[in-house]
Ligand code: ASP
């Protein structure tokens with residue numbers, strides 16, 4: 259009997275009716291003769307609601323207590339799903355992350371999975387039970403409950419699939435799969451049947467919301483093939499797998515828009531060795547990911563330096579930079595939240611020239627100004643004004659003819 263790990267997102271579990279629908283879906287798989295481990299997210303917007311609650315009782319809720327609070331969301335879903343399945347006459351048991359052997363480091367709200375002790379899960383499976391596991395949570399090396407970061411249930415699923423040597427890892431969500439662009443922005447966007455892990459990672463970290471970026475990274479690293487598909491249909495979704503040569507034929511696989519980054523500018527930074535390190539080291543120490551960095555041409559020994567961070571890190575980043583400003587003798591720190599990052603991604607870029615030129619021309623033809631540019635081997639990203647972001651995506655989707663040939 260093959261083992262399958264399924265994960266259901268919050269929108270798939272938002273109401274009691276939906277939970278029963280998921281239970282039916284799980285049972286159908288079981289009836290096909292599979293062993294099943296089912297990872298669940300919190301119902302609907304529960305996690306958002308819990309965060310809001312915390313902010314109502316405390317100015318800065320301590321991370322440890324936040325994790326105690328947030329981990330409760332997934333525990334509601336796991337118990338309800340296990341009850342629904344049992345009510346339909348099938349054996350099931352719910353397990354918290356710690357009970358399921360998800361071991362993490364000690365960094366609250368952003369924990370990393372260090373290892374998975376699968377003994378309890380295997381024991382329950384061997385007794386014929388469907389095992390429901392609360393996603394997004396684990397037990398730290400210091401015995402504390404941790405959470406994995408927003409969207410982290412995907413990582414629970416991938417980690418379990420890897421540790422259990424599962425035959426499949428299915429991520430069920432409210433969309434049909436991964437599209438060439440967000441269909442709400444580009445109605446002609448097409449579903450991508452197969453995508454490489456690297457492309458998915460670039461898309462996910464560039465704003466595509468289908469799967470958590472760190473989970474894609476984990477899956478790629480450990481060779482877990484993931485099938486992202488809809489809870490509400492039987493259509494095949496998108497398979498994320500190791501790159502194969504055929505994938506390079508497509509120049510651009512998809513386009514992502516990220517409106518959750520902000521630009522920080524430090525003005526009149528003394529241009530001397532060690533200054534960049536003085537600015538970015540404390541940000542790194544605070545676990546803040548810096549995305550794009552642009553340093554202007556230096557004039558009279560001073561330069562302006564801009565970079566982008568996630569808006570959720572902006573407050574902390576600004577506080578840190580104010581401190582650095584004083585230390586290095588810069589003039590001013592400003593924040594600009596009215597920016598958007600648009601990215602084109604495709605492994606075909608490795609072997610084809612001219613993608614950047616085509617991208618810049620498409621944006622220029624729309625009268626869209628580019629403020630910052632970064633590239634990786636398979637991605638080009640531009641920062642533009644936020645209100646032009648969606649138009650930029652549509653223009654690029656047309657320019658790279660993603661609405662035409664099915665990829
Ligand atoms: N419930 C958590 C969140 O909303 C984890 C997840 O959905 O994966 O971020």
Ligand code: MG
Pocket residue numbers: 267268299300409
């Ligand atoms: Mg969620």
